[in-house]
Amino acid sequence: MKFGYLLFVAEHETVDYLQLAYALALSIKNTQKPGFDQVALITENKQKLSQLTSSWVFDHVIEWNQETFWYGRSWMDELSPFENTVCLDVDMLFMQDYSHWAEYFMENCDLYVANKSYTYRGELVNSQYYRKAFAKNNLPNLYSFYTFFKKHSALSRDFFELARYIIKNPTEFSNVFLSNYKPKILGTDEAFALSASILDISDDIAYPLEFPRVVHMKPMIQNWPWPADYWSDHVGFYLSPTGQLKIGNYQQHDIVHYVEKDKINSEMVAILEEIVWKK
Amino acid sequence: MTYGILIYAHNNRTVDYALMAVISGGLAKKHLDQPVSLVTDQSTVDWMKGSKIYNRAKNVFDQIIIIEKPHTNNNRVLHDGLTSKVVPFTNVNRCSAWEHTPYTRTLLIDSDFLIFSDRLKEYWDVDQDLLIAESANDLCDISRLGYQDRYISDVGVKLNWATTVMFTKNENTQLFFNLVAYIKDNYQYFADTYRFDVKQYRNDIAFSIAKHILQGFQTSLHGLLPPILTLLDRDILHSVDENRLTVLVSSKLDSNYCLSVLKDIDIHVMNKQSIVRHSDRLLELI
Numbered sequence: 001m002k003f004g005y006l007l008f009v010a011e012h013e014t015v016d017y018l019q020l021a022y023a024l025a026l027s028i029k030n031t032q033k034p035g036f037d038q039v040a041l042i043t044e045n046k047q048k049l050s051q052l053t054s055s056w057v058f059d060h061v062i063e064w065n066q067e068t069f070w071y072g073r074s075w076m077d078e079l080s081p082f083e084n085t086v087c088l089d090v091d092m093l094f095m096q097d098y099s100h101w102a103e104y105f106m107e108n109c110d111l112y113v114a115n116k117s118y119t120y121r122g123e124l125v126n127s128q129y130y131r132k133a134f135a136k137n138n139l140p141n142l143y144s145f146y147t148f149f150k151k152h153s154a155l156s157r158d159f160f161e162l163a164r165y166i167i168k169n170p171t172e173f174s175n176v177f178l179s180n181y182k183p184k185i186l187g188t189d190e191a192f193a194l195s196a197s198i199l200d201i202s203d204d205i206a207y208p209l210e211f212p213r214v215v216h217m218k219p220m221i222q223n224w225p226w227p228a229d230y231w232s233d234h235v236g237f238y239l240s241p242t243g244q245l246k247i248g249n250y251q252q253h254d255i256v257h258y259v260e261k262d263k264i265n266s267e268m269v270a271i272l273e274e275i276v277w278k279k
Numbered sequence: 280m281t282y283g284i285l286i287y288a289h290n291n292r293t294v295d296y297a298l299m300a301v302i303s304g305g306l307a308k309k310h311l312d313q314p315v316s317l318v319t320d321q322s323t324v325d326w327m328k329g330s331k332i333y334n335r336a337k338n339v340f341d342q343i344i345i346i347e348k349p350h351t352n353n354n355r356v357l358h359d360g361l362t363s364k365v366v367p368f369t370n371v372n373r374c375s376a377w378e379h380t381p382y383t384r385t386l387l388i389d390s391d392f393l394i395f396s397d398r399l400k401e402y403w404d405v406d407q408d409l410l411i412a413e414s415a416n417d418l419c420d421i422s423r424l425g426y427q428d429r430y431i432s433d434v435g436v437k438l439n440w441a442t443t444v445m446f447t448k449n450e451n452t453q454l455f456f457n458l459v460a461y462i463k464d465n466y467q468y469f470a471d472t473y474r475f476d477v478k479q480y481r482n483d484i485a486f487s488i489a490k491h492i493l494q495g496f497q498t499s500l501h502g503l504l505p506p507i508l509t510l511l512d513r514d515i516l517h518s519v520d521e522n523r524l525t526v527l528v529s530s531k532l533d534s535n536y537c538l539s540v541l542k543d544i545d546i547h548v549m550n551k552q553s554i555v556r557h558s559d560r561l562l563e564l565i
Contacts (some may be wrong), residue, residue, distance in 0.1 A: 121437070121498060122498040222434075224433055225426040234433075234434050235434050249434075249435055249473055249491065249496060250436075250498075251495055253497065
């Protein structure tokens with residue numbers, strides 16, 4: 001299997017991550033070309049898939065429970081069934097075909113991590129509101145929400161091995177490398193940035209590209225003139241029956257990282273299902 | 280293809296837009312080497328005749344197109360340095376520029392936009408049907424411009440400035456101007472949808488929304504003219520000397536002014552009365 005998308009879900013008290021992953025997988029099937037629309041799911045509980053109407057959108061389902069919650073994502077290189085993988089956060093939706101970019105990554109990269117994001121108005125995010133640890137510790141501005149890697153690459157192996165070690169030893173790495181500003185939690189983004197920085201491969205895995213264009217809907221980075229707790233208090237989220245998504249007055253054409261998990265409900269899923277069934 | 284510049288002017292009891300249009304038109308003609316036409320109304324023409332500017336206008340303008348003065352309830356606060364007045368504001372017929380223009384490629388400019396360079400010349404033959412000024416640049420400091428000088432509303436679309444609009448007369452731009460007219464006629468609806476303040480009709484807002492809609496409800500880097508260098512109405516045009524404007528700029532919009540000199544640069548002078556005060560000197564430049 002040459003290329004595919006890898007999604008991790010974990011059990012959570014209030015958020016149905018499986019439903020989010022399902023919506024993302026549906027949107028991938030709806031928009032990507034055949035051969036670039038494979039999806040693999042890593043879950044702690046395979047049985048839950050029986051609640052989905054079209055669980056076939058997950059081409060591979062791998063049961064795995066050796067890490068708690070999101071720490072499992074640092075094992076993406078070990079768990080992926082694909083030769084070339086893009087690991088995604090599940091609270092995202094694909095809005096158009098990006099197969100040509102998958103081809104680009106396969107031809108040109110062993111490892112590539114997203115390093116910028118956009119507002120719903122298409123502006124490059126410059127705010128460091130959620131990224132103080134990155135700015136103050138001079139870390140590369142990596143976003144793990146879109147990570148491409150080749151499975152049998154030495155660069156990928158070194159990178160993920162170190163990232164896993166960092167995640168297992170957050171205090172030690174924070175004390176040494178994040179002394180200017182310690183984040184409350186050393187998450188995957190910070191671990192990836194530290195790993196790239198220590199291995200001195202930032203310029204190899206996060207150089208400027210026009211893709212991925214991910215609309216990052218964290219509320220404080222939308223260039224609004226006032227603080228916001230929830231973006232949905234201020235702009236609407238409209239999914240048309242044909243799968244066109246608008247946020248506020250803006251049609252979305254990029255990958256949308258909607259962040260607020262309740263945006264995907266049964267009505268949205270039904271729209272995405274109907275499109276995939278008719279395809 | 281015929282090229283030309285179009286200016287609208289409807290006088291009111293406070294502001295002599297016709298005089299400003301003669302100055303603005305004369306400067307545009309001089310620096311862009313293209314004919315200029317004026318769209319105005321009979322009462323403004325009568326005023327021009329009475330104030331002895333009409334002969335000058337006939338020399339400056341290729342055509343003086345007389346239309347019905349549109350009815351409007353639009354009012355706005357106009358500053359003249361530290362003082363201000365609420366004045367009527369007749370700006371609702373800019374959406375008719377497609378219909379009124381005698382040219383196939385038109386540069387539509389505001390009467391308070393003074394052209395001192397040939398910078399806009401390079402856009403006549405750009406292969407785009409419609410171009411609008413991308414934004415406004417404050418002469419003093421970006422911090423003086425408010426959020427609503429950059430976006431139509433807090434969460435809405437980016438504000439382009441209809442101070443300069445260039446268009447080719449064809450079906451595409453007819454659709455655009457029809458849409459601007461539709462937005463004007465349904466301003467409350469669009470205010471609700473785009474969350475902007477409805478109290479005063481702004482061409483900048485209607486043009487920005489129309490552009491946003493026609494480019495697929497998204498931001499585009501196409502169809503943009505250079506940002507408008509702007510002298511706010513709290514600032515004062517102090518003197519005019521050769522091609523040099525000396526202006527007083529208040530960085531904090533208070534009574535502390537700083538002297539600044541402009542040369543060979545296009546400028547949007549929002550303090551209209553200060554243009555009128557220096558009209559004799561400005562008319563000498565055209």
